[in-house]
Structure formats: structure tokens, C-alpha cells
Amino acid sequence: MNLADICDNAKKGREYALLGNYDSSIVYYQGVIQQIHKHCQSLRDPALKVKWQQVRQELTEEYEQVKVIMGTLESFKSEKPVDVFAPPSDERPEDPAVWPPPIPAEHRNPVTVKRPNSAVKQQRKDSPGLQHRGAGPGGRGQGNLKPDRPGFRDVRGTKAKDDKGKKGVGEGAGDVEQKKFDGTGYDSDLVDSLERDIVSRNPNIHWDDIADLEDAKKLLREAVVLPMWMPDFFKGIRRPWKGVLMVGPPGTGKTMLAKAVATECGTTFFNVSSSTLTSKYRGESEKLVRLLFEMARFYAPTTIFIDEIDSICGRRGTSDEHEASRRVKSELLVQMDGVGGALENDDPSKMVMVLAATNFPWDIDEALRRRLEKRIYIPLPTAVGRVELLKINLREVEVASDVDLDLIAEKIEGYSGADITNVCRDASMMAMRRRIQGLSPEEIRALSKDELQMPVTMEDFTLTLKKISKSVSAADLEKYEAWMAEFGSV
Structure with a gap:
């Protein structure tokens, strides 16, 4: 494969994008990305392969940006043009001669609450018959509004909805609202x-x-x-x-x-x-x-x-x-x-x-x-407790068949729970340390996750126990036992 062609296609894709010819630019970007992909498959040098993958990633990001620009332009073309020079409408909504009947309770949607539009807000502000129930003549038809009329909502319902919105995310409408401490009298x-x-x-x-x-x-x-x-x-x-x-x-x-x-x-x-x-x-x-x-x-x-x-x-x-x-x-x-x-x-x-x-x-x-x-x-873990701690800490990693947890538990006598956790953490990283030893940073980045997922062996624990010692001394344990003998209340 000619590397000059790859460079030339990438250059043309960028030039067409800068000139606004996005269709041609996308064609060149697609071609050069596919060429680099085939070239990477033929490489044997891990460091060189990583560099070409980085180039391909950069060109892919540029390609996605060009696609976003094209999508934005298409959305502008599909929108309906707005006549900004049209004169504003002076028509004001009039009160209907007859209000629609209330919606029955069984047909209401308790979740969806319609908010009043601006026309209805202006209507309530300007019409005195809507501000007080039954005020003036015709109050039966205009003033006696109920919260279940379309386009209106009760203030109490708004407060209840706002209070419900203050509850934790994910709580349903039927959940009990958590009480809030009243800090009156305190800062x-x-x-x-x-x-x-x-x-x-x-x-x-x-x-x-x-x-x-x-x-x-x-x-x-x-x-x-x-x-x-x-x-x-x-x-x-x-x-x-x-x-x-x-x-x-x-x-x-x-x-x-x-x-x-x-x-x-x-x-x-x-x-x-x-x-x-x-x-x-x-x-x-x-x-x-x-x-x-x-x-x-x-x-x-x-x-x-x-x-x-x-x-x-x-x-x-x-x-x-x-x-x-x-x-x-x-x-x-x-x-x-x-x-x-x-x-x-x-x-x-x-x-x-x-x-x-x-x-x-x-x-x-x-x-x-x-x-x-x-x-x-709260004493140091017993022999049984140490085995359980080892099992708990090794739940997420693969353990080799030669690992004897009972033998390890005997060797870590006197270790605290935190010490045992540190032993398991260090032992689980031993295989990874052996795998990356002598590799360059580029080769380490090219390693896959499966190559690092190796089981923990008995040798890993043996090497770890030579480095990590217990953190609690025998003198400290004697002090705790003496205090408990004097003041303990189990």
C-alpha cells in the first residue's frame, strides 16, 4: 500500500471540509480511514501499530465533526421559514360563551398536568370575572372556575407537585415523602x-x-x-x-x-x-x-x-x-x-x-x-476469619488451583483485616508486574485486557508475604486485653 496515497487522501478530505464541500470530504475521509485500517492489520511492530491507530482515531474524530456539521445544515434546510417582517397580531382571545364541562375523575390523568398558556394567563389577568368566584353578574358562567377545567390547575395541586419534586430521584408518586428537619432557632x-x-x-x-x-x-x-x-x-x-x-x-x-x-x-x-x-x-x-x-x-x-x-x-x-x-x-x-x-x-x-x-x-x-x-x-481475625477474609477479598479475581488458603491463613497469623486486604491486593497485581516487565510504554498501552487477566498463584502470595508485615504489635494487644479485663462490658 502506498503511504503517499494515504497522506494525499487525508489532505484532500481536510481541504474539501474547509471549502465547505462536505460530501466530497466525507468520501475521502471514509477512504483514508479504511486504508489505515488495512495498513494496521499488516504491521508487526507494536509501537508502529499504536502510532497508526492514533492517526486513525484523529481522522475518525474529524470525520464525525464533518458529519455533525452536515446534520446541522440539513436541519436548517428542513425547518419552516419564519416571516420576521409579518405584523404582530393584535387579536385578543375572548372568553368563550360556554365553558366546557369538567372532566370526570376516572378519565383524568393524575401525572400529566397542563400548564396555562400565555393567552389564558392574560385572560385571567384582564378579566375581573375570573379573579373572584361568583363575582358580578354572570359569575355562574365565568367566575365559578374549578381546578379540573382544561388549561387550569389548583394552587394546592401545584404545591403538592413541587413538594413531590423535591423528593429523591427515582421515587414514585406513591412513595412516602421523607420528613425534613425544621431548623428554626438554629443557624x-x-x-x-x-x-x-x-x-x-x-x-x-x-x-x-x-x-x-x-x-x-x-x-x-x-x-x-x-x-x-x-x-x-x-x-x-x-x-x-x-x-x-x-x-x-x-x-x-x-x-x-x-x-x-x-x-x-x-x-x-x-x-x-x-x-x-x-x-x-x-x-x-x-x-x-x-x-x-x-x-x-x-x-x-x-x-x-x-x-x-x-x-x-x-x-x-x-x-x-x-x-x-x-x-x-x-x-x-x-x-x-x-x-x-x-x-x-x-x-x-x-x-x-x-x-x-x-x-x-x-x-x-x-x-x-x-x-x-x-x-x-474487636480482636484480630481468627484462623477461620482469616480464611473468610481471603475469600472475600479474592472474589473478583481468578485464583489458581495451587493456592491453599488454609496455609496462607496460617502464615498471616497476627495480621489485621486491613493487612490481609493489602496482602490480597498486592498478590493480585504480581502477574501484571511480570507481564509488563521490560516493555516500553507503547507496548504496555497495546496490551489487551485479556492478556493481563492472569490467575493469582501461590508463588504470588509467597512473594507478597516477604514484603508485607503485620501492623499490630504484641505489646499493643496486651494493652487492649488489659483494658477490656478492667472496663469491658460485653
């Missing part, structure tokens, strides 16, 4: 920030996504789910737990458990961090704490999840404690268990539960520790 910016950044109704994490930790799952179901199912039982001294503290090393699944609670239990989920309840203005942080619990009671049943709670409510009375920090802690304690009994409610449907997680339980204030009635330990 509207604070209310909007909490509504936008905290309220979460479906984090999409299920119990099956969390390996092991059966005791923790059982306790969280008892604290949140069962009161919803058996409200008559959970009253009085059997009232639901108002506070649960999850203690454990980093990466053991505390935050994942909180997300599973929000997904599985159907409660409104408030995800709170230290930055959420912190403000540079004096007194603003306390207001945020109070507003948070007011909104939680409004959206009840509610779960307030405070991750790394030691950063918000550390031990009071220390030398480095700031006055503003102490006020925030006091307000949080008052809202959890104050004189008003913010969380003391016998009705499970009005339940507000505080779910907290920390890696430093020994730094938490004593008063907060008392209010978090259930204190559970």
Missing part, C-alpha cells in the same frame, strides 16, 4: 452542613461483607435491630442500649461494622468526626453537638456513629486541655445522659443510639465511658 448553615455531610441512609455494607466477628454482630443486632422488631419487650429496665463502644487495634473492622448497622438496620445513620463538631467561632461547637442530637431525635430511630471518639472526648482535667474542648465534651455528655433524658425513651421507634469506635480506649473520659454501656472488643 441555617449549620443545619445544612449536618444534613449534607452526616445523614447517610444506605452505605451498602452488609453483614456478609464482614468476616468473623460474630459476637460483635450479635450484640449490635440486639442493640439496634431487635428493639425495632419487639418494641413491647424492650421497655423499662429492658430498654435498648443507648451507647456501644467498639475497642480494638486499627484495621479490625470497627468502621465496617458501623456501616453494616446503617445498611441492615434501616435507621438513619449519622457519621460524625471531630472536624464535623469543631468550629473556629466561640460557642459554635456546642451548638453543633446540641443540633446533632436534636436532628437525631427528629429522624429517630437513629444511630450516631462517632469514629475515633478519643479525639473528641478525651480525659478531662488534664493540663493541656483547652476550654473550648471541655465545653464540647460537657455538651456531648449532657446530650447523651442529661437532665432532660435525651436518650431515655421507652419507645424503640424514637431510639437514638450512640455507636463509637476508638483505638485508644484508655484516653476516653470516665463519664463518657459510663454512658457507653456496652464496651466490646
Whole structure:
């Protein structure tokens, strides 16, 4: 194939496009694109083949632009010409002598609502008989308008439709409208920030996504789910737990458990961090704490999840404690268990539960520790849990037949859940690293997806375990176990 012909055809296609001869330009573009395609099939050098494919892609984009221009010109030709010099019409619509009868309810379309056109708007504005029902003579025929007349709509129907439009996308007409917190008396910016950044109704994490930790799952179901199912039982001294503290090393699944609670239990989920309840203005942080619990009671049943709670409510009375920090802690304690009994409610449907997680339980204030009635330990995964974690993390990749998950689980004893996830991620990329080793950037781009989809082997895990070590020391585990022995409440 003569490369000079390809260059000449591309040049002619561009020149015809610039001159406005789009029909000839499209013919040349189609020909040169087909020529490059045949030329690419005959090439053996991957780098050269990539360059020709890039040229073909650029010419294809130019070809599509020329087609768009032709389509636009055709649409102009097909439109009906408008006489801009025609004199404007001075005719005004007149009131009909007889209004049409109302449409029966069974024939109405509840979805389609006709909007009044400009003529009817002008009619209602200029005709005094249309502004008040039954006003003046002939009010029976003109003024007694009903909302089901063609061309008109009731104001109440408009408001209902607008309110329905404010609901979430995808909700049908029969869905229940979600209630909106009334922030009267509070700064509207604070209310909007909490509504936008905290309220979460479906984090999409299920119990099956969390390996092991059966005791923790059982306790969280008892604290949140069962009161919803058996409200008559959970009253009085059997009232639901108002506070649960999850203690454990980093990466053991505390935050994942909180997300599973929000997904599985159907409660409104408030995800709170230290930055959420912190403000540079004096007194603003306390207001945020109070507003948070007011909104939680409004959206009840509610779960307030405070991750790394030691950063918000550390031990009071220390030398480095700031006055503003102490006020925030006091307000949080008052809202959890104050004189008003913010969380003391016998009705499970009005339940507000505080779910907290920390890696430093020994730094938490004593008063907060008392209010978090259930204190559970989230340990490192067991042998069975490690095998389940490996299966969960390897669900989306192909695993070779020589991979022994039980043997790998023995080698990763002492690893946290996050460590095991990192091991699986690194092992799944080993085959790709071997495949691209020594290749140039152009050759890497030319690789297809199927060439990189290779199974994970036992050798990949062996190499990975030589590089990735556990992140939790034996001394840290002893500290957690000693604290749980003293203050634990499972």
C-alpha cells in the first residue's frame, strides 16, 4: 500500500471540509480511514501499530465533526421559514360563551398536568370575572372556575407537585415523602452542613461483607435491630442500649461494622468526626453537638456513629486541655445522659443510639465511658476469619488451583483485616508486574485486557508475604486485653 496515497487522501478530505464541500470530504475521509485500517492489520511492530491507530482515531474524530456539521445544515434546510417582517397580531382571545364541562375523575390523568398558556394567563389577568368566584353578574358562567377545567390547575395541586419534586430521584408518586428537619432557632448553615455531610441512609455494607466477628454482630443486632422488631419487650429496665463502644487495634473492622448497622438496620445513620463538631467561632461547637442530637431525635430511630471518639472526648482535667474542648465534651455528655433524658425513651421507634469506635480506649473520659454501656472488643481475625477474609477479598479475581488458603491463613497469623486486604491486593497485581516487565510504554498501552487477566498463584502470595508485615504489635494487644479485663462490658 502506498503511504503517499494515504497522506494525499487525508489532505484532500481536510481541504474539501474547509471549502465547505462536505460530501466530497466525507468520501475521502471514509477512504483514508479504511486504508489505515488495512495498513494496521499488516504491521508487526507494536509501537508502529499504536502510532497508526492514533492517526486513525484523529481522522475518525474529524470525520464525525464533518458529519455533525452536515446534520446541522440539513436541519436548517428542513425547518419552516419564519416571516420576521409579518405584523404582530393584535387579536385578543375572548372568553368563550360556554365553558366546557369538567372532566370526570376516572378519565383524568393524575401525572400529566397542563400548564396555562400565555393567552389564558392574560385572560385571567384582564378579566375581573375570573379573579373572584361568583363575582358580578354572570359569575355562574365565568367566575365559578374549578381546578379540573382544561388549561387550569389548583394552587394546592401545584404545591403538592413541587413538594413531590423535591423528593429523591427515582421515587414514585406513591412513595412516602421523607420528613425534613425544621431548623428554626438554629443557624441555617449549620443545619445544612449536618444534613449534607452526616445523614447517610444506605452505605451498602452488609453483614456478609464482614468476616468473623460474630459476637460483635450479635450484640449490635440486639442493640439496634431487635428493639425495632419487639418494641413491647424492650421497655423499662429492658430498654435498648443507648451507647456501644467498639475497642480494638486499627484495621479490625470497627468502621465496617458501623456501616453494616446503617445498611441492615434501616435507621438513619449519622457519621460524625471531630472536624464535623469543631468550629473556629466561640460557642459554635456546642451548638453543633446540641443540633446533632436534636436532628437525631427528629429522624429517630437513629444511630450516631462517632469514629475515633478519643479525639473528641478525651480525659478531662488534664493540663493541656483547652476550654473550648471541655465545653464540647460537657455538651456531648449532657446530650447523651442529661437532665432532660435525651436518650431515655421507652419507645424503640424514637431510639437514638450512640455507636463509637476508638483505638485508644484508655484516653476516653470516665463519664463518657459510663454512658457507653456496652464496651466490646474487636480482636484480630481468627484462623477461620482469616480464611473468610481471603475469600472475600479474592472474589473478583481468578485464583489458581495451587493456592491453599488454609496455609496462607496460617502464615498471616497476627495480621489485621486491613493487612490481609493489602496482602490480597498486592498478590493480585504480581502477574501484571511480570507481564509488563521490560516493555516500553507503547507496548504496555497495546496490551489487551485479556492478556493481563492472569490467575493469582501461590508463588504470588509467597512473594507478597516477604514484603508485607503485620501492623499490630504484641505489646499493643496486651494493652487492649488489659483494658477490656478492667472496663469491658460485653
